[in-house]
Amino acid sequence: MIAGDRCTRACGFCAVSTAKPLALEADEPGRVAEATRRMGLKHVVITAVARDDLADGGADHFRRTIEAVRAANSGIVIEVLTPDFLDRDEAIETVLAGQPQIFNHNLETVRRLTPSVRSRATYDRSLSVLGKVKAKRGQGIYTKSGLMLGLGETEPELVTAMEDLRRANCDILTLGQYLQPTLKHLPVVEFVSPDRFADYKAVAQQLGFVHVASGPMVRSSYHADEFHLPLPMPV
Ligand code: SF4
Numbered sequence: 001m002i003a004g005d006r007c008t009r010a011c012g013f014c015a016v017s018t019a020k021p022l023a024l025e026a027d028e029p030g031r032v033a034e035a036t037r038r039m040g041l042k043h044v045v046i047t048a049v050a051r052d053d054l055a056d057g058g059a060d061h062f063r064r065t066i067e068a069v070r071a072a073n074s075g076i077v078i079e080v081l082t083p084d085f086l087d088r089d090e091a092i093e094t095v096l097a098g099q100p101q102i103f104n105h106n107l108e109t110v111r112r113l114t115p116s117v118r119s120r121a122t123y124d125r126s127l128s129v130l131g132k133v134k135a136k137r138g139q140g141i142y143t144k145s146g147l148m149l150g151l152g153e154t155e156p157e158l159v160t161a162m163e164d165l166r167r168a169n170c171d172i173l174t175l176g177q178y179l180q181p182t183l184k185h186l187p188v189v190e191f192v193s194p195d196r197f198a199d200y201k202a203v204a205q206q207l208g209f210v211h212v213a214s215g216p217m218v219r220s221s222y223h224a225d226e227f228h229l230p231l232p233m234p235v
Contacts, residue, residue, distance in 0.1 A: 002065050003058045007049035009119035015181035021053055024061050033068035043225035047081035059091035066098030077101050077231055081220055087125045092132055099234035103133045104144035110157035131168040140232045144172035146220045151178050152189035162204050172211045173204050176218035
């Protein structure tokens with residue numbers, strides 16, 4: 001996770017601290033690159049807090065980190081998990097300029113629950129971000145999103161969210177059980193059974209997602225390297 005450990009938002013499910021962020025560290029991309037090189041990673045997921053305090057939302061810091069990691073690790077697959085950048089085209093373009101092979105932005109929950117679960121984010125803005133990435137890069141990138149289950153969503157609402165993601169041409173889906181990080185965070189409304197996760201995976205596959213990870217322990221980056229379809233190579 002880059003760009004600090006202080007987020008400008010305060011989502012009800014997330015344990016990251018909300019506080020005034022510190023300035024970006026110019027040498028962070030190089031340090032991340034060195035860490036990935038020493039670990040010998042073949043697939044890396046680069047994420048960040050939401051930096052609404054910055055004009056570009058931290059997009060250029062993403063780009064610099066992607067480029068530094070690629071320069072230090074030939075052949076590495078780079079996946080980004082980004083905030084919504086307030087749906088600004090320039091910020092999305094800036095991240096895409098780094099040529100990540102997978103662009104993940106989580107929808108997190110169904111439309112009805114979004115205002116009570118996510119801070120400052122909107123359901124339609126997140127769908128727009130994903131749609132724009134695909135529209136700008138087409139087959140040159142895979143888009144990915146994730147939903148947490150157990151927050152009180154109904155099955156029809158969940159299926160609608162999956163359909164909305166497919167309408168935004170989202171390729172990859174993760175479905176996982178929400179767990180309450182502290183007593184101050186949103187409560188778990190329901191523990192979804194492994195069988196229902198399996199059923200939802202089948203629904204998602206029928207809707208056309210090319211890869212679906214669905215299960216109680218699944219998170220955005222869960223076994224991300226098990227995605228084996230041919231990945232676009234950066235030029
Ligand atoms: S924007 Fe992301 S990092 Fe910030 S509180 Fe929400 S989920 Fe956590």
